[in-house]
Amino acid sequence: MTLIQRNAQQLREIALQNSKRSEENKPQVRDLTNMSPTMKIDIASMRKSVAEKKINNYLSLEVADEEMMSTLTHYSMIRSKERVYEFINKVTQRVPDAFTVRTTAEFLSDFINEYNIAKDIKENNKR
Numbered sequence: 001m002t003l004i005q006r007n008a009q010q011l012r013e014i015a016l017q018n019s020k021r022s023e024e025n026k027p028q029v030r031d032l033t034n035m036s037p038t039m040k041i042d043i044a045s046m047r048k049s050v051a052e053k054k055i056n057n058y059l060s061l062e063v064a065d066e067e068m069m070s071t072l073t074h075y076s077m078i079r080s081k082e083r084v085y086e087f088i089n090k091v092t093q094r095v096p097d098a099f100t101v102r103t104t105a106e107f108l109s110d111f112i113n114e115y116n117i118a119k120d121i122k123e124n125n126k127r
Helices: 008-025 037-059 061-074 078-092 098-118
Strands: none
Touching: 037 098, 061 078, 061 098, 078 098
């Protein structure tokens, strides 16, 4: 076996020929989507806006208030709303924000559920 001496130009030509052959051997894959690049951008922006809406809802004090009211209404504790907000204010030493209201609502729900299970109280039974 003998080594063939080649210069840089010959190596480039051989590489070009090899790449052309490999491109010819590749099966042609059609773009099955009929979406234009602008449509792809629109979908990406829609996904981003949906994520922003979810984040804004999570950080919204109004949405957290609605969740708190829903929790208190479910357990027939609607009159305790102001007391709960005073408790949040006292514990956190600041005005209640969305996170503290939502966390407190979750805590109350979990606590009342555990209490009802421990005391074997059914929600449908009202005094």
